[in-house]
Amino acid sequence: MNTGKLTLMTIILILAGLVLVACGQPAAPTVDVDAAVQTALAATRVIETQVAQAVAETLAAAAPAETPTPSPQPTDTPTTAPVTATAAAVAEPTATATPVPTNTPPPAATPTPTPVRIAIVPVDGDDGNDYVRGSTEINNGRAVILPDRDPAQVGSPPTFRDDLTLRVEVFDTRAGLVDGAGIESVTFRIVYEDTGEVKWEKVEAGPAYCLFGGNEPACPSLDLSRSNRWPDPFGQPIVNGFYLAEIDIVPVQGDATQWRWRFAVDSPYLADAGPAAPPNTAQITGISVQDGRYIVDFEAYGFEPVMPGQHVHFFFNTVPLEQAGTPGSGPWKLYPAAPGQPGTSPYTGLALSDRPEAATELCILVANADHSVIPGTGNCALLP
Numbered sequence: 001m002n003t004g005k006l007t008l009m010t011i012i013l014i015l016a017g018l019v020l021v022a023c024g025q026p027a028a029p030t031v032d033v034d035a036a037v038q039t040a041l042a043a044t045r046v047i048e049t050q051v052a053q054a055v056a057e058t059l060a061a062a063a064p065a066e067t068p069t070p071s072p073q074p075t076d077t078p079t080t081a082p083v084t085a086t087a088a089a090v091a092e093p094t095a096t097a098t099p100v101p102t103n104t105p106p107p108a109a110t111p112t113p114t115p116v117r118i119a120i121v122p123v124d125g126d127d128g129n130d131y132v133r134g135s136t137e138i139n140n141g142r143a144v145i146l147p148d149r150d151p152a153q154v155g156s157p158p159t160f161r162d163d164l165t166l167r168v169e170v171f172d173t174r175a176g177l178v179d180g181a182g183i184e185s186v187t188f189r190i191v192y193e194d195t196g197e198v199k200w201e202k203v204e205a206g207p208a209y210c211l212f213g214g215n216e217p218a219c220p221s222l223d224l225s226r227s228n229r230w231p232d233p234f235g236q237p238i239v240n241g242f243y244l245a246e247i248d249i250v251p252v253q254g255d256a257t258q259w260r261w262r263f264a265v266d267s268p269y270l271a272d273a274g275p276a277a278p279p280n281t282a283q284i285t286g287i288s289v290q291d292g293r294y295i296v297d298f299e300a301y302g303f304e305p306v307m308p309g310q311h312v313h314f315f316f317n318t319v320p321l322e323q324a325g326t327p328g329s330g331p332w333k334l335y336p337a338a339p340g341q342p343g344t345s346p347y348t349g350l351a352l353s354d355r356p357e358a359a360t361e362l363c364i365l366v367a368n369a370d371h372s373v374i375p376g377t378g379n380c381a382l383l384p
Helices: 002-022 033-062 087-091
Strands: 118-122 143-147 183-192 197-204 241-251 257-265 281-290 293-301 311-316 333-335 361-367 380-382
Touching: 281 361, 281 380, 293 311, 293 361
Parallel strands: none
Antiparallel strands: 118 143, 183 197, 183 241, 241 257, 281 293, 311 333, 311 361, 361 380
């Protein structure tokens, strides 16, 4: 700033000198005023430039130092992509690298679980106790459960060949609607029909209620290929034939009830296994009901029923055996019903309305061409 003041004073003195010369000083050589002014102005510009440089240096010294940013230089080395994607980068598709094949095996597929098969079969009879029942709608909840059985393959009566198992689901509706609610105990008793002997008995105090014990809903089964005897403490041989399961259910309150369920054992693993029957005999193997008619499955051994010729007679157990063919009065049903008609199983010639009030079984016997029957050539089966 002092330099600026000095410059201004120098200009004033030069101008004053010029005035004095003009006002009466002795004559001197003529001065080129314009040239003098230009010289002074030039000197002033030099001084102003120096002042401006000094001010800039002062401000630079006072400001914080800044690191100069180098200019980007071209390079052949690829740079790392920025972490944050820009909108343009998102908008434009990028090439996807083809994965390199490896020998890593694909993940193993999750195996599909095997569907659980359960057959539910109604029990025989009804004692009117509707409080004690199971959750199924079949027979008002009065039914047995056959774990791991295909319902489509359960005949009438149900027949066990490879193994034997049985379960009931039961509760007292006054106490709850889950298995075991309000139930004190369930007793299984297996009776062999031919002799009336008790072959097995088991008391179950809690669910799941299984024929041979165990608390799992699947229930353990008796493998007939490994064991041909009822479990201890009975231990008697298991034989093929018809059995009755008497299932005594004792509720916590109220009267006990009994469910009765008939089944058959026909196993090739048992000691008495062999031909189902000798030639020229017949046997009813199952009875079911469909559309108001009985569907009677049967086997004819060593012959094919024909008319005229050797055939079979069906009749209810209200008809004495000696009356089931000529010269008896029956009534009976011929099968085949007429010449030329097939005589294969099943037989469907009886309606539910044909059943006499006192009849509990349907029977079969082999008959000769003259309609006389041959004793000991057939059997009887319970009616559903």
